[in-house]
Amino acid sequence: MGYDVRDTGLAGPGRGRIDWAAGEMPVLAQIRERFDKERPLEGIRVAACLHVTTETANLMEALSAGGAEVALCASNPLSTQDDVAAALVEQSGVDVYAIRGEDTDMFFKHINACLDIEPQITMDDGADMVSVLHKQRTDRIADVIGGTEETTTGVIRLRAMGSDGALRYPIVSVNDANTKRLFDNRFGTGQSVVDAIMRATNRLLAGRTFVVCGYGMCGRGVASRARGMGAHVIVVEVDPTAALEALMEGYRVMPLLDAARVGDVFVTVTGDKGVIRGEHLERMKDGALLANAGHFDVEIDKRALAALSEGRVRAIRDSVEEHTLSDGRRLHLLGDGRLVNLAAAEGHPAAVMDMSFANQALSVEWLVKQRGQLEPRVYPVPAEIDEEVARLKLRGMGVEIDELTPEQESYLRSWEEGT
Numbered sequence: 001m002g003y004d005v006r007d008t009g010l011a012g013p014g015r016g017r018i019d020w021a022a023g024e025m026p027v028l029a030q031i032r033e034r035f036d037k038e039r040p041l042e043g044i045r046v047a048a049c050l051h052v053t054t055e056t057a058n059l060m061e062a063l064s065a066g067g068a069e070v071a072l073c074a075s076n077p078l079s080t081q082d083d084v085a086a087a088l089v090e091q092s093g094v095d096v097y098a099i100r101g102e103d104t105d106m107f108f109k110h111i112n113a114c115l116d117i118e119p120q121i122t123m124d125d126g127a128d129m130v131s132v133l134h135k136q137r138t139d140r141i142a143d144v145i146g147g148t149e150e151t152t153t154g155v156i157r158l159r160a161m162g163s164d165g166a167l168r169y170p171i172v173s174v175n176d177a178n179t180k181r182l183f184d185n186r187f188g189t190g191q192s193v194v195d196a197i198m199r200a201t202n203r204l205l206a207g208r209t210f211v212v213c214g215y216g217m218c219g220r221g222v223a224s225r226a227r228g229m230g231a232h233v234i235v236v237e238v239d240p241t242a243a244l245e246a247l248m249e250g251y252r253v254m255p256l257l258d259a260a261r262v263g264d265v266f267v268t269v270t271g272d273k274g275v276i277r278g279e280h281l282e283r284m285k286d287g288a289l290l291a292n293a294g295h296f297d298v299e300i301d302k303r304a305l306a307a308l309s310e311g312r313v314r315a316i317r318d319s320v321e322e323h324t325l326s327d328g329r330r331l332h333l334l335g336d337g338r339l340v341n342l343a344a345a346e347g348h349p350a351a352v353m354d355m356s357f358a359n360q361a362l363s364v365e366w367l368v369k370q371r372g373q374l375e376p377r378v379y380p381v382p383a384e385i386d387e388e389v390a391r392l393k394l395r396g397m398g399v400e401i402d403e404l405t406p407e408q409e410s411y412l413r414s415w416e417e418g419t
């Protein structure tokens with residue numbers, strides 16, 4: 001067994017937090033219990049590149065309970081929780097290669113260490129592991145049965161690989177399951193981004209102008225939670241339908257060049273690059289906060305910010321970098337422009353990751369069952385799995401719902417009855 005973590009002595013506090021998250025993850029717990037009995041992943045080698053958080057720890061333990069041999073590395077250099085990494089190594093037999101704050105070389109060294117186990121399943125969040133496997137470690141592809149992908153940006157990259165004919169094995173897009181994107185992206189990102197901004201800055205949001213760039217699944221969550229805190233929310237979009245939806249939801253919609261002058265807080269969550277650029281930064285008010293919640297740290301142009309502040313930069317609080325412009329205005333970059341909810345807080349609450357990771361665990365089981373029968377392309381999570389996760393989640397929350405009567409079922413299937 002190999003590992004590379006900050007300090008295995010942190011395992012104690014890590015365990016407490018992993019157990020705390022487990023209390024909010026009833027669906028994954030039920031899957032883990034069944035995996036423990038049925039061992040559907042016996043001997044399967046899984047290499048996972050995910051945020052190393054308490055929720056991920058619960059997923060790794062569920063896969064191990066199913067019989068898998070698991071290696072884990074980070075999907076972002078700033079999202080690792082070192083105590084969780086330690087607990088997984090010390091107590092769960094997972095090979096973890098992740099240290100919070102690792103540099104780019106170490107980040108890729110750790111991905112390669114996971115690939116050394118010759119995985120049969122890859123589990124990615126952003127498609128960096130798949131990308132390394134396809135570009136540099138093609139010797140490791142032959143054994144791979146399939147993979148899963150957790151986030152929008154990863155799915156976009158994988159679809160691009162598919163249409164270029166570059167993808168060599170099937171990958172399940174966990175991100176697109178309803179029980180993932182409607183909850184994790186919206187309520188998870190919504191709550192944890194606002195939480196991260198508050199933890200990092202302790203600024204009051206009520207009465208402030210809060211600009212959300214990107215009104216997709218995540219942006220909707222961030223906008224609604226910021227409004228819930230009493231902020232005046234402006235949405236910036238490039239898609240006319242999304243912009244219209246934001247407008248009818250009651251937000252102001254305008255180009256970023258206009259929003260730049262009035263915003264107090266800016267959050268990018270588009271999956272795109274160069275969203276906040278020099279021309280926007282130049283217009284911002286003294287004290288503005290800049291945060292990114294999109295997958296990569298390319299949404300806020302950090303180079304343009306550095307060029308404007310010409311070295312007048314200081315770490316003013318944990319996760320807050322103050323950039324002073326030549327006229328004295330200060331702009332504050334949170335979490336180094338990386339996923340703010342993971343860099344400056346703990347990521348999504350466990351209750352939503354319960355559903356995302358239930359989809360992950362069941363998709364891995366499905367891939368193993370389908371071994372050799374799938375094409376090298378992106379597959380959706382099978383609808384039965386998605387619906388089962390919703391059913392189990394409702395049950396876990398103690399909520400019952402109605403069922404169609406036989407008469408209603410036949411009415412909904414028929415076309416003869418009308419006016």
Ligand SMILES: NC(=O)c1ccc[n+]([C@@H]2O[C@H](COP(=O)([O-])OP(=O)(O)OC[C@H]3O[C@@H](n4cnc5c(N)ncnc54)[C@H](O)[C@@H]3O)[C@@H](O)[C@H]2O)c1
Nearest residue numbers: 151152153214216217218237238239270271272293294295
């Ligand atoms: N922080 C987290 O924990 C977390 C969680 C899930 C997803 N993500 C990431 O967040 C990003 C967004 O995910 P999503 O599911 O909301 O995607 P999405 O595709 O549903 O929405 C993205 C939106 O951004 C808009 N957009 C694109 N370029 C833009 C630009 N230049 N200016 C303004 N708007 C622009 C698009 O029109 C779209 O409406 C992705 O990178 C995804 O991987 C982060």
